[in-house]
Amino acid sequence: MNFQKEIHEYIISKKDEMIKTLSELVSIRSVKGSPKLEMPFGEMPAKALEKALSICDNSGFITENADNYVGSADLNALEPELAVLCHLDVVPEGSGWNTDPYTLTEMNGRLYGRGAIDNKGPAAAAIYAMKAIKELNIPVKKGVRLIFGTDEENGSSDLKYYMSVRKMPPMVFTPDGSYPVINIEKGMIRLNITAELAQDSCTRKIISIKGGEAVNAVAGHAEAELSGFTADEISKGLNFPDKNIQVSVRENGKNSILSVTGVCAHASTPQLGSNAITALLKLLSELPIESISQVSLINNLCTLYPYGETDGSSLGIKCSDERSGELTLVPGVIDFKENKLELKNDIRFPLSNTSSEIICKVKERLSGYGLDTEILMQDEPHCTDESSPFVQTLLKVYESVTGEKGSCIAIGGGTYVHNIPGGVAFGAEFPGEENNMHGADESISIDSLLKTAEITACAIAELIK
Numbered sequence: 001m002n003f004q005k006e007i008h009e010y011i012i013s014k015k016d017e018m019i020k021t022l023s024e025l026v027s028i029r030s031v032k033g034s035p036k037l038e039m040p041f042g043e044m045p046a047k048a049l050e051k052a053l054s055i056c057d058n059s060g061f062i063t064e065n066a067d068n069y070v071g072s073a074d075l076n077a078l079e080p081e082l083a084v085l086c087h088l089d090v091v092p093e094g095s096g097w098n099t100d101p102y103t104l105t106e107m108n109g110r111l112y113g114r115g116a117i118d119n120k121g122p123a124a125a126a127i128y129a130m131k132a133i134k135e136l137n138i139p140v141k142k143g144v145r146l147i148f149g150t151d152e153e154n155g156s157s158d159l160k161y162y163m164s165v166r167k168m169p170p171m172v173f174t175p176d177g178s179y180p181v182i183n184i185e186k187g188m189i190r191l192n193i194t195a196e197l198a199q200d201s202c203t204r205k206i207i208s209i210k211g212g213e214a215v216n217a218v219a220g221h222a223e224a225e226l227s228g229f230t231a232d233e234i235s236k237g238l239n240f241p242d243k244n245i246q247v248s249v250r251e252n253g254k255n256s257i258l259s260v261t262g263v264c265a266h267a268s269t270p271q272l273g274s275n276a277i278t279a280l281l282k283l284l285s286e287l288p289i290e291s292i293s294q295v296s297l298i299n300n301l302c303t304l305y306p307y308g309e310t311d312g313s314s315l316g317i318k319c320s321d322e323r324s325g326e327l328t329l330v331p332g333v334i335d336f337k338e339n340k341l342e343l344k345n346d347i348r349f350p351l352s353n354t355s356s357e358i359i360c361k362v363k364e365r366l367s368g369y370g371l372d373t374e375i376l377m378q379d380e381p382h383c384t385d386e387s388s389p390f391v392q393t394l395l396k397v398y399e400s401v402t403g404e405k406g407s408c409i410a411i412g413g414g415t416y417v418h419n420i421p422g423g424v425a426f427g428a429e430f431p432g433e434e435n436n437m438h439g440a441d442e443s444i445s446i447d448s449l450l451k452t453a454e455i456t457a458c459a460i461a462e463l464i465k
Contacts (some may be wrong), residue, residue: 023104025120026113046086070162078143085174086123087152092213096440121444122175122428129456142464174416176367177425184410189347190376197339202290204228212333215344216268218273220264242275267346268412270310278307321352
């Protein structure tokens, strides 16, 4: 493949610079915040975008900030035919880290920090990939654009805005998934399950429940505050059968806090996690709570969301197909206070179904338990033709750089090109690599960071030559 050797040597020579760039991006806690003037997703995502565009400015690219929704960096003044799409927002850090999540830390050949793999590491790799094209003077006949978004983790409203004011190039790939090429993504639904209970004067009752950090992640922590129970009373006989679930109880004035720690995981692969929310609900169902309405609610939730179930069977939505796999369901965030419940769900469903079909079944099932349903997001499954020249070129690049067989794969949905016709995910996770995406100690290996930059540069060189 043309220029592969030169690109490889260039990327290796820029290792320290690339790590420094990633460190600068990771240091910004770009979790979605409250909107501010000219900052639709809060101050920190806007700050991360400013930093990325500054780096691109200093690299000689043509940059633009689309109202702090999305930023872009063009290689040249030609109309872009290719876009490499990254996002700079991250999910909250959660608990359980062995390093500071916002200080990039190198250990044993890996780089640890929130966003290291999702998606700041790949964004840094994309910047240096385009720098390689520019500084090596690789001849191109078309334009290429790096696009940096700031709201991927919360529904991609940034891209919706961007595509209303700018034209997306005809070829788009995102290093927001896995290699070789992801061409099929499940549909995505996010629902807020709500209920409001009557107030009562019971002594032994739940004051509040809180758990989860992001709707698109298996909850790693949840806790309930209870009145009328001592910590010793709650602790007696307290034993959860799954060793991945850690339980503790502490006093909080006259009340007690029942705390559960599980294992975080991405909502597309919930079987890799242990959900602290459903574990907590199970434990609460075993306590002698006096409030009849609270007992009913907790028992209903345990029936609909039994611990360990991830396929939606109890909601009546279990389904699968050969191409895209089975439906997954994650109750990711719970908030119960003043007898009002909000339980946010993430559902990923296969090509064989529609969002309307799934939502209709959920509403029907929940209505029988006195629970209401609010639709937060619904996206149909995404599929791009694997025989297209665009996809075939990406596969050939992957094979040439890695020496491994390239093929298309289907995932649980949720890459950044989900609503872009013809778009695919191309990296940055390599097969079999563990990186704790959305969990504690998220990381990327230095080798993978460099290899992603090399693959991205080679793909750019081949697609716009």
